[in-house]
Amino acid sequence: MSGIRGHLPKEQIEAYSELHPKARHLLFSYGTAGFRTLGVVLDSVLFRVGILAALRSKKLDGKTIGVMITASHNPEDDNGVKLVDPRGEMLEVAWEQHASTLANAPNEEFLDALENFIRTTRIDLSKPARVVYARDTRPTGESLVKALEDGLKAIGAEGRDAGITTTPILHYLVKAINTKGTKEEYGEDSEDGYFQKMSEAFRKLVSGRPRIQPLIIDCANGVGAPIAKKLSQYLGETLPFALYNADTATPGALNNNCGADYVKTTQRPPPSLIGVLQQGQRACSLDGDADRLMYYFIDERGYFTLLDGDKIATLVAAFIVDLVKLAGLAESIKVGVVQTAYANGSSTKYLSERLPVRCVPTGVKHLHHAAEQFNVGVYFEANGHGTVLFSPSTLEKLETHEPSTPAQSTALKHLNNLTQLINQTVGDALSDVLLVEVVLAHKAYSAIEWNSLYSDLPNRLVKVHVPNRNAFKTEDAERRLVTPYGLQAKIDDLCKRYDGGRSFVRPSGTEDVVRVYAEAVLRSQADELAYRVAGMVYDEAGGEAIRRPKEFM
Template sequence: MASRKVVALPVDTIAEYAARHPKAPHLHFSYGTAGFRTLGVVLDSVLFRVGILAALRSKRLDGKTIGVMITASHNPEEDNGVKLVDPRGEMLEAAWENHATTLANASNEEFLDVLRQFVQTARIDLSKPSRVVYGRDTRPTGEGLVQALRDGLAAIGAEGRDAGITTTPIVHYLVKAINTKGTKQEYGEDSEEGYFEKMSEAFRKLVSGRARIPQLIVDCANGVGAPIVKKMTEYLGETLPIVLVNTAIDTPGALNHNCGADFVKTRQTLPPSLHGMMKPGQRACSFDGDADRLMYYFIDERGYFAMLDGDKIAALVAAFIVDLARLAGLADKVKVGVVQTAYANGASTKYLSERLPVRCVPTGVKHLHHAAEQFDIGVYFEANGHGTVLFSPSTIERLETHEPSTPAQSTALKHLNNLVQLINQTVGDALSDMLLVEVVLAHKAYSAIEWNSLYSDLPNRLVKVYVPNRNVFKTEDAERRLVSPAGLQPKIEELARRYDGGRSFVRPSGTEDVVRVYSEAVLRSQADELAFRVAGLVYDEAGGDLNRRPKEFL
């Protein structure tokens, strides 16, 4: 039997490249839910090391393609970040988040030793091939960071594929499409064109025979969504008339500034650029900077702003899928469920719980995605507009092979199979989710006003409290209850009981030294008051700075 060829780490080559990307000794980086994220100008060394890590991840998985996306999503333009994508288009395995943090923080002198140790402990066969596909958003620091990533790939001899300036969801799509090519689970053509063709064809089939869809305004956050949506409109033609706004991707400082999904969600108002554009009842939606979040909204007859956030999207989509499963004769064979976090509006949870199973999990996409995989069809959306629908492999096979017994069942089954093609199941995708919403509205013949009337949101408030050490705050019950600091949770509950419909919870941020306070009540004034009184408790407990950056107390 032939012995396995032993390949050594190319330390001299890595050292040569590493010298071009030194780490500043005073900086510390942490790989969280969103990957690494901080000021773009300090990420050079991180991107170089991520290139090496991505290549090693690929080798560890027998040459499967790994994805890398350079983005800071909804953050201000001066920020940037990077995250890795595993072979099925899912987020990086949790254990490797720690490896990423360790490698990113190794001193220049210790880096090679840390790398050697990692290769040994992770049992990485260096003779295996390594393949990485990477993309970036429109941030000005992106180009330099891509070069640092390429140097990391070159240092270890990995094969790189540049997806260019594109959205986060397209990178996730490409990873899955590349890795499933030629298999029974083939996801689609592994190109941007394949992404457009797959979704647009499914959309056309799903809205065929429906009333003409009214014009939709799309706020692109002056980010990468602008060119991507523009390309999609060429594939959609007249099936979905779209007006693009906030498309200034080359204007310095414009990205996510007074626009985008995060602006709409936190300010609960129109982007200023849309004032005067919208007629009462007209639908509009906002993407974020990398096009993985979606927020819908409209102006009512009185001129009031009405927001249709991730909770409203989940309610609309989940009810539609449940109806289709029933009409297809699969109600007793396909279990549909919804996954939410503590940030979900209480009214949405009540509405959904009366119709299908609902699970609450800790904040973070990886928790939602994993829980949604436990259902035959799992719908998950965070209130911030990030979410998707997952069809289990067995469910996809069932939908493809099920024999309908009536024409109505046949039609519903076709719709479900087309939804499988329309929905980007690898990750939340603003463009895919937008098309999904438009399909449901077309089938239900709902206006934005009728959609909004499914249930009435409880007024809510989200407040940040800056604290010296967020790690002293520990939670349980899907982050809905504090267990530390001791004695604080009973005080929060006592306050909440004073308000009609009062609910409040406190959780530490996963990315910055703040504690987030969320509160609900029947009246807006009471939701605000409860939030700030609970924030006061946190401030007293932790010695926080309640006056720091007050513009973020949104």
């Protein structure tokens, strides 16, 4: 192996590789959510991801890399895996293609592909390799962990099993391990450290405020259930939780008629909460790996009202802007919000009148990167995945700034505590729950008052199954179609016929479907616009028939 420093244990890798053969007919693609498909076909992928994670660690001088085995909000039969870089952020984009290449290499060519990859990326094999890994509650998780561990053994990497936990905790652990003993130390590298850091900050932030009423949490019958239960023990009566859909043992229960994705897409509460939710009472849903969050309540007319990622972003961003002003730092700390095309038009208008707003393509990696460009960057996808990022210079400023009045001192303390409360590595549903509850406590808002900050435009999201999603190319942060040629002009003409009409079309990143989003001033018009645009897509691509919801038929 000329040009490669160190030794690659080829015989060892070959022996383990034979235990995890790749089926010839399967093709895998590493996207924003990592690899994601049916759990039963991922064995070879997990073995190779173990080797890839070890090589990523060697490339970065032995820094610890994270591996999370989860399919988030997907059905229980699905599973997936994604790698986490040393600061707790997503895998460097350039390595996504490397991941796909190694996963798809035929069995007899895997070693050659591996050697070629090591050579082209100039990995020094003499460096140490450290990997921390975890999984959610899916039945296939246990066997996939064993395949991953075989990959680590094959290349001689040091592995740390974080067990069954949430995706955000795994991200937290990666950053905590890699910053240990440095001036950027993020926290104790354990679940206990995660709970302590957040609960202590929360207690300080709500100290002196009226007692907070219990919060109903739908745990999606996923890993968020045991983690929320542990967190509640740290919080005590500061914030009582009432946990529902906390069954992680019944087959098929995960994300079934519950969870953040169910609530967002159906725009109704989980059936298990009907009759439980009282008028005006706050409730929220996590997704299967607890990195998405949806709030909601029943209004005085008995109608379900959703408080999604857009509503969370507006609540949080406005609060932080106020604190920055009160701390006397408005000139030196600029707060901005990052959204995608899926953000409700009313939220964009509300935010744009108060602070800078950027629109980026769908996908956490785009939002996270754009948020890093601000001193304080707030990003939430409409689906409830999001967080707040404080730049290193801002963190230093908050620590060293000398307040000149008691009011400035109080605001500064609140900002510093927020940096401890918020999981800045990734969207974290439980951290975001505490963040929302802090803002509501400070503003003395009920869910009703929070919702009244602005009124969402009615919207509808539908999907069309197509033979080839790659025929649909977009520009302008996915808000406009480039191809098929002429389709965008037809959509523009159609939108003009509806009051407040807006619609865009984008291909899915993971399956052969095209997603159609539409909004308008009236619910009936938003529905009609969505299905008429979907009809255009169907005619253009020869897609499968769209199932219309009953309320539109």
